[in-house]
Amino acid sequence: MTCYILPAHLLIELAEAGDVDLRDTIATLLASATLRAQRETLTEAVQFLDLNAAQLRGPAAEAKAVHDVQGGDERGLPGVLRRKEGDGAAADPTVNDAFDNADRTHDFYRDVLGRHSVDGNGLQLVSSVHFGRDFDNAFWDGTQMVYGDGSGKVFQPGALARDLTVVAHEITHGVVQYTAGLRYRKQSGALNESMADVFGSLVKQHALGQSADQADWLVGAGILGTQLQGVALRSLKDPGRAHQLDRQPAHMRSYVDLPDDGNPRNDHGGVHINSGIPNKAFHLAATRLGGNAWDRAGKVWYDALATKLRVNSTFTDAAAATVASAQALFGGEVASTVRSAWTDVGVS
Ligand SMILES: [Zn+2]
Missing domain, CATH: 1.10.390.10 (Neutral Protease Domain 2)
Structure with a gap:
């Protein structure tokens, strides 16, 4: 299930208020509908067939990776790898924000709750930044975190990946997917x-x-x-x-x-x-x-x-x-x- 930090009804109300041109964002949401349906099927497969991470992705050493989708949409995910576990800081501050906040969230789940990554089995935490053009949202798509840059109208530029609560919110959708699987309705x-x-x-x-x-x-x-x-x-x-x-x-x-x-x-x-x-x-x-x-x-x-x-x-x-x-x-x-x-x- 694709879980956006900003609900669509808010986007629509903002667009109707007339000050914000959100056509690009809404078009992106609609264009992704088919791919989203595919991921929902994957999510349900995880939930009901009890597939584990190793079966889906192969063994991953509880690591993080941040990619750059370079303004592309869901067909471009995850994009170009910019920073992986063990690398030093990247040149792009948004890459580092997504990486560091995923790291803090990962460590909270491990140290406080004894949970290793979203699946409890060390699944690699994959993030993509620079999704879409001035895209005012962040989401968990069933397999990874995705962050738009923000237009400055709904969200300040760069703020979504920089904010720890937004990043931890999205990663927690992954945890929910692999635990209770609370249906998104x-x-x-x-x-x-x-x-x-x-x-x-x-x-x-x-x-x-x-x-x-x-x-x-x-x-x-x-x-x-x-x-x-x-x-x-x-x-x-x-x-x-x-x-x-x-x-x-x-x-x-x-x-x-x-x-x-x-x-x-x-x-x-x-x-x-x-x-x-x-x-x-x-x-x-x-x-x-x-x-x-x-x-x-x-x-x-x-x-x-x-x-x-x-x-x-x-x-x-x-x-x-x-x-x-x-x-x-x-x-x-x-x-x-x-x-x-x-x-x-x-x-x-
Ligand atoms: Zn959410």
């Missing part, structure tokens, strides 16, 4: 998006040594271009308040029930919209538990993702799974804090 899709935001924020908090109280809980802080007014792309602390078009709910009473009908306005049934609800549940659990969010809340969410959630899990399933993981890992007090976090966003 409706509530399971919103859980998929939420997991990517939760671990996107946690990787940054860990890199900065910030406690739950100190963290900004933002995804894409300070990377917005001139046409998006706000502090970030999303906020786990204050869903719906990151920028002027942010309509994420923070509670089930405001759940946005959209169809999964292929209309990009409807965001696969609100996957980037209703993710605000589980995001807020995680923020509440982590701040109430205190200390570093990755020490307890992060481990609970990861355990639920890796061992309990399934392709069609709902918010209610996620609440039950995280409460059970909390009980197993840390006991009743942590479990009851996790339960109250979900209750307070209207999920029980």
Whole structure:
């Protein structure tokens, strides 16, 4: 599944506002539809046939590689290899940003959660930069991370690969693909998006040594271009308040029930919209538990993702799974804090 950091409905609203010419970006999205369908088939094969990375790609020594697709589209991926494991810094700062942020994300998963790469088996982390022309998005395409340069209107130039939360968000879509495989539609899709935001924020908090109280809980802080007014792309602390078009709910009473009908306005049934609800549940659990969010809340969410959630899990399933993981890992007090976090966003 291709998981974009910026939902298509936001692109459309920006284009309709008239200030931003996003024809190139939207054309790129549409042109990629066929290839995307092929990758979805691959993703499902991984999920249901339990193929492992070695079978798909051959053995890879838990390494990273950054390619340059030189303005090309999905047919050009991954592009020219610019930096691989063991190389010194490249001449291109965007190549180094993608490399270093993949490295930080990789080390978080290994050191904090004991997971080796997205597949748990050392799969090489492949990234491509300079996708499209002024392309205002980043995505996980089922096999690798891809970063556009940003037009300056939606995202600042170079900001997508430079932002650790964006990179960790995309890599986490890979982790979700190889664990619960949360289907990218409706509530399971919103859980998929939420997991990517939760671990996107946690990787940054860990890199900065910030406690739950100190963290900004933002995804894409300070990377917005001139046409998006706000502090970030999303906020786990204050869903719906990151920028002027942010309509994420923070509670089930405001759940946005959209169809999964292929209309990009409807965001696969609100996957980037209703993710605000589980995001807020995680923020509440982590701040109430205190200390570093990755020490307890992060481990609970990861355990639920890796061992309990399934392709069609709902918010209610996620609440039950995280409460059970909390009980197993840390006991009743942590479990009851996790339960109250979900209750307070209207999920029980
Ligand atoms: Zn995403």
